[in-house]
Amino acid sequence: MITEGHTAPAPDKPSRGWLTVWLIAASLLPVIVWFIRRLDDGSDEPLGLAALGLALLLAWRDRRSIRPTPLSRGGGALLLLASALATPWLPPLLRAATAVAGVALFYGMHRRPGITALLMLSLPVIASLQFWAGYPLRALSAAGVVEILHLSGVTASRAGTGILTDGQTINVDPACSGIRMLWHILAAGAALSAFHRLSIDRSIALLAMAAMLAIPANMLRALLLVAETCGKLPSAGIFHEGAGLLCTSMVLGVMWWFAARSRGAVSSSAPVLPIHRHDVVVLVFAAMAGPWLSILSHRDISPAPLSSPPAVFSFAGVTLPLQPLPATPVEEAFANGFPGTLGSFTWSDRQVILRRVTKATRRLHPSRDCLRAAGFLTTDAIVEEHGDGSRWSRFNASRPGQDLTIRERIVSEANGQTWTDVSPWFWSALFHPLNSPWRAETVIEDR
Structure with missing residues (x-):
């Protein structure tokens, strides 16, 4: 019902709505090309495709209640422009993250933090995380295992990422760094947040819980590896291969319980806000700048x-x-x-x-x-x-x-x-x- 003196916001003109879709796609072209190449070059597992598909599916489910504000639309358009203009200077992963944040704001997906987190995790981040955080996590896991062994009366010490015990060195190798486990747990947390429509504060709490629980879970995984190597467990490969799955499942159970108790209410349909002309102008500049600067900045570097x-x-x-x-x-x-x-x-x-x-x-x-x-x-x-x-x-x-x-x-x-x-x-x-x-x-x- 419309009260006197108020008018309902006019819905987007179909032509303007589709125009913004094509403009955003054009501005994202360098990011899309980089994303496809990273999926095919073997440096990252194509796990991001699953996160991307799930994010889009959940966004479609909540499409009637996810609506942007004029401020978020303008901010999203500006972030897309910033990502395009930064093509010659910012690393591709940072540009892609900026662009994803822009898309989430422009279409109102920031109202569902879980969906936004899934979009971020859909980027090829595993290789970068392995480089930056792989060694610290391996060293932390080794230190935790040594302390657990001490409490059990076993003599052990740590040398870098290796555990010295029973006359042998057991290395917590890159495959056991926990980066993939951390990614899986964070992706599961984001999916639970989006599925249960958690609020921003509950979503942050769930993802923080996921990150913190991943550390002891990976320590337990490394401990099982040490026990298997020292002959305390059957050496049939089952513990090494299944330890990660077991530890991840334990964490997922806790997260599911928390998310189910924090379930948000289903929002009613919100009115569709019009796309302002100045937002379209910003997207036009982004659509031109992204591909053009990508071409200009491309060069072969010969050492x-x-x-x-x-x-x-x-x-x-x-x-x-x-x-x-x-x-x-x-x-x-x-x-x-x-x-x-x-x-x-x-x-x-x-x-x-x-x-x-x-x-x-x-x-x-x-x-x-x-x-x-x-x-x-x-x-x-x-x-x-x-x-x-x-x-x-x-x-x-x-x-x-x-x-x-x-x-x-x-x-x-x-x-x-x-x-x-x-x-x-x-x-x-x-x-x-x-x-x-x-x-x-x-x-x-x-x-």
């Missing part, structure tokens, strides 16, 4: 060769001369966007790739990621120690016609310290910059 290529190289206690090699597609995968120097050589019947950097950088990728981008299937990495005391990370890579074994490590040229994983090297380089330069050594041989 300079090593300024003084080494004449010899030592591996497994053997020192032999190096012979420089011309670039191959594998080296091009390594060199894509690399900020330091790179050289490729033959060493006996093996190939050696040397990368050199002078500061902590996210772009010193593990060679496994680079090989995946070149079309290889890779196994999980393990740490092996050679007779000369050197420690290397080893994994296998294969594609039709090629089966390779790869060993790699990072060495400080200042003090000789070595790392078998990029993540702990990054944190060490960040806090100890005087230990530069660092050299990443990769040894490739046929299997």
Whole structure:
């Protein structure tokens, strides 16, 4: 019923509504292209597609009650423009997150925090989380397991991400870092929040609970691995493979209970607000800026060769001369966007790739990621120690016609310290910059 002196807001003109859809899609084109490439390059599992599909499904369910305000529409349009204008400067993941926030605001999905969280988790974040948080989480899990073992009367100590007990070192390797478990738990929390229509404060509480419970759950997972390795549990692989599922299920049970008790009411249908002309103008600029700046900022970065290529190289206690090699597609995968120097050589019947950097950088990728981008299937990495005391990370890579074994490590040229994983090297380089330069050594041989 319309009272005297008030008029109902006019609904969007269909043409203007569809126009904004196409304008937003155009502004998101660089993000969409990057998203598709990340799903296919092997650096992230395509788990984000499930989160994206669920977010869209729940948004469609609540479409009659999810309505933007004039302020949120304007803010969303400005965020989309900011994401487009930042194409040459911001990393793709940050631009994508800004764009997702803009879309959520523009269409009123910020009223359902769970849906917005699912949209954020749909981005390919696992590889980045593994790089930034993988080592700290592994170290935290190892420290927690050591304390639990002490309480049980077992003598144990921690060395980095390794647990020293019963005369052996048990490594909490990257696969056990808990990043995937954390992603799954957060995605489940976001889905529960959206499904039960939780309020903002309840959604924040649920997601905070999910993040906090993921830490002890991962400690329990690592503890089961230690027990299996030490012979306290049957060594049939069932505990290693099923521990993550068991721990995740326990956390999900607690989260389901909390979300069900906090269920929100079903909102009534809200009026459709018109799309103002100034919002359309902002989206027009975003639609033009995104693709155009993406084209202008695209450039191939070719790393300079090593300024003084080494004449010899030592591996497994053997020192032999190096012979420089011309670039191959594998080296091009390594060199894509690399900020330091790179050289490729033959060493006996093996190939050696040397990368050199002078500061902590996210772009010193593990060679496994680079090989995946070149079309290889890779196994999980393990740490092996050679007779000369050197420690290397080893994994296998294969594609039709090629089966390779790869060993790699990072060495400080200042003090000789070595790392078998990029993540702990990054944190060490960040806090100890005087230990530069660092050299990443990769040894490739046929299997």
